[in-house]
Structure formats: C-alpha cells, structure tokens
Amino acid sequence: MKRLRGMLAIAVVCLGTGLVIGTTWSSQADGEDAITPGSVQDPVVTKSYVEQQVAALVKAELAKQGTGGGEKPDSAASSSQYEVVSVPLGKKLIAKDSAEFVVRAGKAIAYVPDTNGIADLTEGTDITDGKTVPTNHQILIPRGGRGIMSAEGAKAGLVVLVRGAYVLQAQE
Known part of the structure; x- marks a missing residue:
C-alpha cells in the first residue's frame, strides 16, 4: 500500500x-x-468597409471583362438595368457587343459601319446605316462598333436608355 x-x-x-x-x-x-485583435497587425474593420472593398473589387473585375455602361468602355454598370444617357448634337452613341437601347426622345438614325444593320426587336427588322431609329423601340446591337446619332437637321440631342457598354464619340 x-x-x-x-x-x-x-x-x-x-x-x-x-x-x-x-x-x-x-x-x-x-x-x-x-x-492582438485591434492592433496594427490585426485591425478591426467595419462591415461597411468590407462591403466597399468588395464592391470595388467587383467593379474592377467587371471593367476588365468589359460588361459595363458609361462613356468609358471600361466602366461598369449593372447589365440588368437601363441607364439614361443624353447624346448631344454632334456625338454618336457607339455600343459594344450585345448592348441594348431604347430611344426616348429626339430623332435618331442608325450608324452602321458595314453592310449589316442593328436589330429592331420591337418590329423584328434590321435597321441599316442612315435609316431612322423609331422612338420607344427596343434595339439590339449584335456586334460592337454600331450605334445611333442625331438625324441631320435635328434641333436637340437624343435621350436614350442604354443597357450594356457604350462610348460617346464625335460624329465624323
């Protein structure tokens, strides 16, 4: 024991x-x-800060892929929403691949640098270069480099709803 x-x-x-x-x-x-949590080596961040950083990364990635709207071809906007764009006299709206638009105000004509046209989805027709683009019709740009501009003799620019990437360029 x-x-x-x-x-x-x-x-x-x-x-x-x-x-x-x-x-x-x-x-x-x-x-x-x-x-130590909260120190310089491990800072405490807020939810809004994290959301801002993630949003910036998402925008940068969308810009790399070219899926945005705005006057800059690299800008990013939600592809599911239309953006109201004013196209002043003397400028043309040139869209990227698969962009859509609706002319809301002004007299617009098609700008197509080749023999094909742009698709009027409302009527189911093709609109060739120099032809009138009707207001309130949904227009699809099948390939980039095509777009619209104000008709000759127009007294005001255009107001257009745009979904997708585009640029505004001076008319030649």
Whole structure:
C-alpha cells in the first residue's frame, strides 16, 4: 500500500511539473507570435468597409471583362438595368457587343459601319446605316462598333436608355 502511495505521489509530482513547464513554454511562444485583435497587425474593420472593398473589387473585375455602361468602355454598370444617357448634337452613341437601347426622345438614325444593320426587336427588322431609329423601340446591337446619332437637321440631342457598354464619340 505504501508503495502504491509512493508511486501515486511521484506520478502527481511529474504530472504537475509537466503542466508547469508546458504552460510556461506555451506562454512564452504565444507572447512572441500572438497578434492582438485591434492592433496594427490585426485591425478591426467595419462591415461597411468590407462591403466597399468588395464592391470595388467587383467593379474592377467587371471593367476588365468589359460588361459595363458609361462613356468609358471600361466602366461598369449593372447589365440588368437601363441607364439614361443624353447624346448631344454632334456625338454618336457607339455600343459594344450585345448592348441594348431604347430611344426616348429626339430623332435618331442608325450608324452602321458595314453592310449589316442593328436589330429592331420591337418590329423584328434590321435597321441599316442612315435609316431612322423609331422612338420607344427596343434595339439590339449584335456586334460592337454600331450605334445611333442625331438625324441631320435635328434641333436637340437624343435621350436614350442604354443597357450594356457604350462610348460617346464625335460624329465624323
């Protein structure tokens, strides 16, 4: 029985010593590698900051893929929404592949640099270069480089709803 108590006492002492050594060693290691939350090494950020950063990354990626609207071909806008664009006299709206638009105000004519046209989805016809683009008709640009401009003699520019990428260029 004494022998059992002696072995138990030795086991307790060894276990205690191991715990003390392990805890001390662990504390020293943590002190060297630990990063305090909220410090310069690990800053606390707000939800709005994270959302802004993610939105910026998404916009940059969309711009790389060329799926946006705006006067710059690299700008990004939601491809599921129309954007109201004013096309002043002396300028033409040149769309990128698969862009859509609806002329809301003004007298527009088609600008098509080749023999094909732009698709009038409302009537199911092709509109060739120099032909009138009707107001309130949904127009599809099947290939980029085509678009619309104000008709000769127009007194005001155009107001157009655009979905997709486009640029405004001076008329030649």
